[in-house]
Amino acid sequence: MQTSATTPPLAVQGFTASFDGQPAIKGLNLEILPHERLAIIGPARSGKTTFLRSLNRLNDLSPGFTHSGKILRDGKDIYDADVDVGELRRKLGMVYATPVPLPWSIYDNLAYGLRLAGIRDRAKLDERMQAALGYAFLWDEVKDRLHEQAHVLSGGQQQRLCIARVLMLEPEVLLLDEPCSGLDPISTAKIEDALVALKEKHSIVLVTNNTKQAARASDRTAFFLLGELIEIGPTAQIFTRPAQKQTNDYLMGQFG
Amino acid sequence: MRLSPVTSQRLAVGFMWLLTGITFAVLVFILAFILVHGLPHVTWTFLTHSPASMGREGGIFPMILGTFLVAGLAVLLAAPIGVATAVYLSEYTREGRLTLVIRFGADCLSGVPSIIFGLFGFVFFAITLGMGLSVLSGSLTLALMVLPTIIRTSEEAIRAVPTSYREVSLGLGGTRWQTVFYVVLRSALPGISTGIVLSLGRSISETAAVMLTAGSALRLPRSLFDSSRTLALHFYLLSREGISMPNAYATASVLIIAILALNLLAYALMRRFAVKVGH
Numbered sequence: 001m002q003t004s005a006t007t008p009p010l011a012v013q014g015f016t017a018s019f020d021g022q023p024a025i026k027g028l029n030l031e032i033l034p035h036e037r038l039a040i041i042g043p044a045r046s047g048k049t050t051f052l053r054s055l056n057r058l059n060d061l062s063p064g065f066t067h068s069g070k071i072l073r074d075g076k077d078i079y080d081a082d083v084d085v086g087e088l089r090r091k092l093g094m095v096y097a098t099p100v101p102l103p104w105s106i107y108d109n110l111a112y113g114l115r116l117a118g119i120r121d122r123a124k125l126d127e128r129m130q131a132a133l134g135y136a137f138l139w140d141e142v143k144d145r146l147h148e149q150a151h152v153l154s155g156g157q158q159q160r161l162c163i164a165r166v167l168m169l170e171p172e173v174l175l176l177d178e179p180c181s182g183l184d185p186i187s188t189a190k191i192e193d194a195l196v197a198l199k200e201k202h203s204i205v206l207v208t209n210n211t212k213q214a215a216r217a218s219d220r221t222a223f224f225l226l227g228e229l230i231e232i233g234p235t236a237q238i239f240t241r242p243a244q245k246q247t248n249d250y251l252m253g254q255f256g
Numbered sequence: 257m258r259l260s261p262v263t264s265q266r267l268a269v270g271f272m273w274l275l276t277g278i279t280f281a282v283l284v285f286i287l288a289f290i291l292v293h294g295l296p297h298v299t300w301t302f303l304t305h306s307p308a309s310m311g312r313e314g315g316i317f318p319m320i321l322g323t324f325l326v327a328g329l330a331v332l333l334a335a336p337i338g339v340a341t342a343v344y345l346s347e348y349t350r351e352g353r354l355t356l357v358i359r360f361g362a363d364c365l366s367g368v369p370s371i372i373f374g375l376f377g378f379v380f381f382a383i384t385l386g387m388g389l390s391v392l393s394g395s396l397t398l399a400l401m402v403l404p405t406i407i408r409t410s411e412e413a414i415r416a417v418p419t420s421y422r423e424v425s426l427g428l429g430g431t432r433w434q435t436v437f438y439v440v441l442r443s444a445l446p447g448i449s450t451g452i453v454l455s456l457g458r459s460i461s462e463t464a465a466v467m468l469t470a471g472s473a474l475r476l477p478r479s480l481f482d483s484s485r486t487l488a489l490h491f492y493l494l495s496r497e498g499i500s501m502p503n504a505y506a507t508a509s510v511l512i513i514a515i516l517a518l519n520l521l522a523y524a525l526m527r528r529f530a531v532k533v534g535h
Contacts, residue, residue: 058427063350090429100420103443112438113428162424169428 007074008033009172009203010055010092015069017047017054019062024050025227027069032173037195037204039218039235041211043250046224048207052175055205056092057085090117093166097178099158101150106142109150109161113169128168136164137194156187163194173203180213192217211251215239223247287512294509297502303510307474311490312500316507318476322484323514325391325477326470327459330398335452337399338406339441342448345407346414347436366404373401374468382469389483394470401465402455409454413447414440446526453522457515463488487511 008031015028025047032038040048050059057078059065070077078088090113102109110132111125119125129146133139138160142153150161159179166174176195180188195204195217208214214221215235222232223244231244242248259267305315341358349355377397387393417440425435441448463486471483472493485493487507494504 056427058423061423061426086429086431088429089427094427096420096423096427098420100418100424102421102424102439112425116425116428116430116434116438165428 009073011072013070013072015054015067015071017050017059017065017067019066020064021066023227025054025224028229030222030229030232032203032205033220034203035199035201036220037199037206037218039214039221040205040207040224041209041214041221041250042224042230045226047227048224049177050227051224052094052177052205052207055173055175056089056094058089058094060085086116090169091172092175093169093171093173094175095159095162095166095177095179097181099155099162099182101153101158101161104150105147106150106153106161107146110146110165110168113165117169128170129164132164132167135167135194135198136160137190138164154187156183156190159183159187160191160194163191167198171202173205174198176204176206178207178209181209188213211239223250225250290505290508290512293502294505294507297506298509302503302506306476310497310499311474311494311503316487316490316503316510318474319485319487319490319507320510322391322470322477323460323486323488323511325480326394326398326466326484326486327456327462329391329395329480330402330459331452331456333395334399334403334406334455338403338451339410339448341403341407342410342414343436343441346411347432347440362404362407365400366408369464370401370462371464371468373397374465376400377465377469388481389469389471389473390481391470391477391484392480394466394484394486395480397465397469398459398462401462402458405455405458406451409451410444410448413444413451416447417443449522449526453518457518460486460515460518461488461511462486463492467492487514 010032012028012030012032015025016023017025028051040051042048053059054067055071055078059067067079071079073088073091076083102112104112107129110129114120114125114128130139130143133142138157141157142161150158153161159182163174163176163179180191183191192213195206198204199219206214206218218235220232221235221238223230223238223242223246225246231238231242231247233243238247239251242251302315303320304317306318307316308314341362345355345358374397377393377400381387381393381396382389387396421439421443422435425439426432430438466486467489470486470489472485472489473483474485475482477484488511491504491507491511494500494507
């Protein structure tokens with residue numbers, strides 16, 4: 001880990017993201033701290049996913065995307081022209097709402113990210129693979145069938161495979177976009193358990209529509225509404241004594 | 257009188273079976289007719305010897321080689337260009353005027369009769385560029401002819417690859433080209449190879465365009481600048497000039513079996529690949 005315990009891996013400063021001139025998130029200011037699980041909650045169209053995709057520049061792929069403000073990583077704006085986007089995305093690993101195993105073997109799925117970076121050393125791949133699968137609580141379930149097709153795994157196993165695939169790259173921050181939205185409670189619990197272990201090494205940003213999950217599986221919670229950050233604070237405080245009325249209304253099920 | 261639902265259902269199914277049967281019967285009849293007339297004359301000597309007295313005697317070895325060279329080279333030239341165009345259209349540009357023009361051009365090109373390609377190839381490759389009636393002129397012409405097919409089938413196959421695959425690859429730090437090469441093309445390969453095999457079949461069976469560009473020499477082609485007669489053209493000339501109907505049928509049998517074998521091979525390869533990739 002190159003990030004020390006004091007500097008935030010990511011500092012978002014006055015960040016606005018727009019599609020075709022329509023802002024999806026507006027003037028966002030927040031920091032992602034080392035070794036924390038930050039949950040992002042909010043109703044639909046509140047900009048949660050746009051925020052997440054801004055952090056590893058996946059929004060660059062969308063036509064009509066423009067931004068203003070800064071996202072600092074080690075003091076440098078990730079949108080600067082000389083930033084290596086590949087390296088950025090390796091260090092800010094993204095897991096999507098639906099598990100997307102590539103149509104290959106479990107082994108090839110896991111090895112893909114490192115192979116892209118030019119690392120093909122078998123021993124190194126195997127070593128990282130065991131560690132990554134261990135952190136994703138998947139090693140015992142797949143260690144004897146690494147060369148089977150990834151799509152034969154169950155939905156929950158596939159999602160843990162996707163997490164392990166990202167962990168292979170030893171990212172600084174894990175970006176999880178509603179990773180449990182299609183999963184059963186047992187699979188969800190396994191992933192939440194994995195997050196506890198993972199925050200020892202990584203910061204985690206967890207976008208979720210499930211406020212109970214945010215309450216269970218995060219250290220801090222941020223509440224987004226219509227593209228604005230309404231409130232951010234320790235999870236216990238947000239859920240028991242929110243400072244803003246809108247946060248309280250959302251958590252009480254008044255809207256969204 | 258109204259038919260009961262059960263009766264009308266039976267009638268409809270029966271009618272569809274009948275129509276399917278007719279289609280199948282026509283196919284089988286044509287194939288059987290040609291093979292029955294041709295196969296008895298297909299001997300080892302026929303396959304391995306040069307023709308004598310304009311094809312009345314002897315074999316078809318130069319035509320087999322000529323077909324292989326002209327069609328093979330055509331696809332070898334067209335496939336990389338076609339696939340690259342398809343990748344450009346679907347991965348590297350946003351939809352706009354340029355993509356519309358390219359796609360419209362490809363569609364128009366695929367509707368042009370082959371004799372027009374032949375005429376163009378004759379005037380441009382054979383005369384203007386001085387290649388003469390040759391294997392090279394013929395394959396260049398055929399390459400232009402099958403290019404639209406390869407572009408459009410490849411494009412369809414590439415578009416069928418889920419966007420989420422691309423996002424995963426890019427999200428793992430892949431460049432756009434790595435993503436295209438390792439994920440998109442790999443997943444689209446069965447569809448792309450279907451288009452290429454179709455094009456190879458079309459090149460092998462083309463007559464008009466090769467007659468005007470590759471010529472109809474009976475001798476063995478010794479270089480790409482030699483004229484060569486393809487199997488399809490040989491068959492046409494044998495029957496058209498009334499030289500030898502038995503040898504015409506025999507040539508047609510060889511042609512049909514070659515195309516059949518090619519399709520089966522492609523099908524087997526695709527199935528094997530599909531199993532490996534896991535679709």
